[in-house]
Amino acid sequence: MIAEKMYELGTKKSTIRTIFEFGRKRAAEVGEENIYDFSLGNPNVPSPECVKQAVFDILNEMEPCAVHGYTVAPGDPAVRESLAASLNTRFGTKFSGKNLFMTAGAAAAITITFKALSEAEDEFITFAPFFPEYRCFVESTGAKLIVVPARTVDFQIDFAAFADLLTPHTKAVIVNSPNNRSGSVYSEATIRKLTALLEEKEREYGHPIFLISDEPYREIAYDGIDVPYLTKYYNNTIVCYSYSKSLSLPGERIGYIVVPDEIIDFGRVYGAIAGAGRVLTHVNAPSLFQRVIARCADETSDLAFYEKNGKLLYNGLIAAGFTCVKPQGAFYLFPKALEEDDYAFCERAKKYDLLLVPGTDFGCPGYFRAAYCIKTETIERSLPLFKKLAAEYNI
């Protein structure tokens, strides 16, 4: 009667959703302030004032039909030129507007890219811990998602494991740095080793392997750490970006795809992206917010807030006896669970109303994710509870 697969995808409750609902129920029982919900990765820093000002200015300056009308499918040409100029200034790239394709956020950007590239028997590789939606998005194009196990010592790449998984079917490799899950940033050394291996395999297989950089957390990187811009390291790179985190606009669905001139066949890749956008009915990225981000391209929300939170939680967990890689960006810690079974560990944490997500959900058992895009004060008050939890394990 209906598409069973769609029903399943639309109704199966994710672990995060289940935890969130548990949190709501507990909040009603014991009060909002006694719930320590580290489960959701929603930006909690307000958009900068320039966003509001840009909206007001645009509506005051432009005719409604111009603001709210269709743009061409790849996005308003002037907007794309502005964003390309901003990228060039910040990252030393040489893009022009034609290299950008505006999208409804990074989810649309990556799915459009997957669909544009995917052919029969293709494999897309990514690295644990990973965004579980990758599986849904890759599989919906008919391709397979292959997951490289995590290198838990620092959440860089386990190259031996990765090399074993590359095959002539490998269409693309998906990286996400700064990483949603581990909070790590791929170093330049990692990127150089990765791109050298991909170039070697491209020669060996006689076909391109695309490097898809899913990078909505690009601007959230700590201690001045460098987040390499991947088109400068590897020709067949496609960048998928979103303003959800940098300008705290996740609900507005605005981002872009970059297809650099250096890619193997620019016209064919860009054309396929346009076709995939059409089939996925992303007619154009929301028109007002295309103009808003063009005016705010060099601005961000107060991202230092996340750095402060990350260090507070990291130091607290280390003091409580946890093992955890130091956060380098995004707004997540990915500590080792205090028992092998991360589900059992997260269940036990619930006793203290500490809501954590088991790493198994992200392809990395024995760990858990703590999203710290929450009130600083909540983190402060959670630390004694993490200590109590650790004490249960005699740590």
Place this chain on the structure above:
Amino acid sequence: MIAEKMYELGTKKSTIRTIFEFGRKRAAEVGEENIYDFSLGNPNVPSPECVKQAVFDILNEMEPCAVHGYTVAPGDPAVRESLAASLNTRFGTKFSGKNLFMTAGAAAAITITFKALSEAEDEFITFAPFFPEYRCFVESTGAKLIVVPARTVDFQIDFAAFADLLTPHTKAVIVNSPNNRSGSVYSEATIRKLTALLEEKEREYGHPIFLISDEPYREIAYDGIDVPYLTKYYNNTIVCYSYSKSLSLPGERIGYIVVPDEIIDFGRVYGAIAGAGRVLTHVNAPSLFQRVIARCADETSDLAFYEKNGKLLYNGLIAAGFTCVKPQGAFYLFPKALEEDDYAFCERAKKYDLLLVPGTDFGCPGYFRAAYCIKTETIERSLPLFKKLAAEYNI
């Protein structure tokens, strides 16, 4: 290397696009004012003042994280309640928020619906003249689009032809009234005959046949004509709506799907819609504009402008000797071409810089489409040219 089908869909130039580009070239040669571009269906009436006011009020009243944050996938619950209440007042329906699923416009709404319903060997039926993107959207789900030839005398339904095309594979029937192409509105008699036939076939085949009402032009109907609200006539109806025309917001991508309680299995249909939205990466409909339309749900742009234009063009064409069904809504006329070959006719019209779209593109050869969402003055100045064109055919 890439998905060939996506490349093809992303780069094949449509007839309308080709005509539009010809118009731009001619405008550079002879001046904008001497081009009579009836090819594009873009609303040209500004959004009502309430849209701007709503944006300002929302940004002044609400916290940025609340305005721009993710909403739940089906859309903000309060927004859906407001829209349901507005529908109930205007159309005597009994919806609540849970019957609505907010989408990025009608294109997303129909594609999500197609994908939610589509199973192996399914057929979706629609009526010429039709929106050519239906083919792309339906085929992308793996189903087939079946087109019922036009009933050109009044652009109601040719029931004999329709009945012949219904089969046990028929999953759904897509109607679009007021019609983008013909400008006709299905009468209540047509709707009653259609739904009686569908009910009969449901019994005969032993499975539901969904009626998908793609109705972005609902509010553009002339002379007070009634546009029946289809959930009141047929249980297995799904309504796909957009604010692109009523509030002139096509670039903002905002609309919704209605799944009525009366549908055969509400939970399964709504769940599959959620899954299809997820796979097509419509994470949530743009969050600011969800709130904007909730505040403007009972308002419209100055839609009387289209009625005035439609009558002016219709009377002019009739006076020039054309045959044309009187416009009832939307912003299109669909007259008979003055020779059998509508492509040749539209080519000849170009001599006068009259840019028209051949009906063959919409499954209705021998006719042409004239979109009159343009300046009234342009229509006035075009009428003598239509006369000259008709004179070439000795009319």
